[in-house]
Amino acid sequence: QKAKIIITEFAEFKCTYCVTLSPTLKKLVADSNGKVRLVFKHFPLKNHPGTFFSSRAAQAAHRQGGFWEMYDLLFKDFSKQSMEDVLEYGRTLGMNIGRFKTDLEDRRIEELIERDKMEGVRAKVTGTPTLLINGKMYHLRHDEEFLKDLISEEAERLGLEAPYRDWAYIRQKR
Numbered sequence: 001q002k003a004k005i006i007i008t009e010f011a012e013f014k015c016t017y018c019v020t021l022s023p024t025l026k027k028l029v030a031d032s033n034g035k036v037r038l039v040f041k042h043f044p045l046k047n048h049p050g051t052f053f054s055s056r057a058a059q060a061a062h063r064q065g066g067f068w069e070m071y072d073l074l075f076k077d078f079s080k081q082s083m084e085d086v087l088e089y090g091r092t093l094g095m096n097i098g099r100f101k102t103d104l105e106d107r108r109i110e111e112l113i114e115r116d117k118m119e120g121v122r123a124k125v126t127g128t129p130t131l132l133i134n135g136k137m138y139h140l141r142h143d144e145e146f147l148k149d150l151i152s153e154e155a156e157r158l159g160l161e162a163p164y165r166d167w168a169y170i171r172q173k174r
Contacts, residue, residue, distance in 0.1 A: 003037035005154055005163065007147075008132040010043040010120045013054035013074045013081060015128040017142075022075055024144050028151065032163035036151055040071065042116040043128050050081055055113045057086040060103035066093045134158075 009025060011018040029038050042059075044051040054074050061070035073089040074081055090100045103109060120130070123137065131138050131147075133154050140146065152162040 003032075003035055004158055004160055005032070005036045005151055006039055006134055007036060007151070008039045008041055008135075010041045010116075010123075010125045010130040010132075011128045012042065012044045012048060012051045013058065013071075014048035014051040014078055015045070018129045019075045019078075021129050021142050022071075024142065024147065027144065028147055032151070035155065035160065035163035040067070041120060042113040043120045043125055043130070044113065044117060045128065052110075052113065053083075054081045054086075056104055056109050057081070057089070059109045059112060060100050060106070061090065061093065061095065063103050064093075064095045064100065066090075066095060069093050 007025060007028070009018075009021075011021075025038050029036050040058075042055040044055050058067055058070045058074060061067055070086075070089060070093065073092070074086075086104075087097060087100070090097055123132065125137075129142070131142065133150055136154075138150060148164050152164060155162050
């Protein structure tokens with residue numbers, strides 16, 4: 001069954017807040033019993049040098065099925081996102097390095113990142129991370145409890161069972 005609740009994260013790989021939020025988003029997906037899916041959209045910020053290259057590395061890894069693994073490695077250390085670093089990550093992930101290098105230079109990957117960015121701009125994204133839940137933007141808190149509420153409320157609107165057992169409104173009072 002396809003997840004009915006999609007969290008779209010507009011983010012980039014040089015953003016401190018994105019790094020902090022990443023484990024929370026992954027946990028929300030993992031705890032949702034397949035009801036919630038996370039979609040990453042590139043939103044590289046011009047004032048962060050190297051961020052466009054990091055996005056290219058993540059997309060090149062995606063072509064070999066390693067997007068989320070590369071995402072984790074890029075987020076592990078901002079200072080390690082050079083060509084040398086991403087090639088090392090590619091080797092660590094067991095990728096075909098020749099193909100990875102070719103994909104890094106592929107104009108279609110650049111176009112995809114630019115499309116993501118323009119989609120964000122049109123959706124009025126102004127910074128990273130920005131979250132959309134089923135297309136609705138939320139600028140408020142990004143902590144797990146609050147996001148669980150938003151997701152569970154969206155499930156309710158869709159007539160689905162809430163994905164989380166411990167949803168705040170239905171917790172038993174002691």
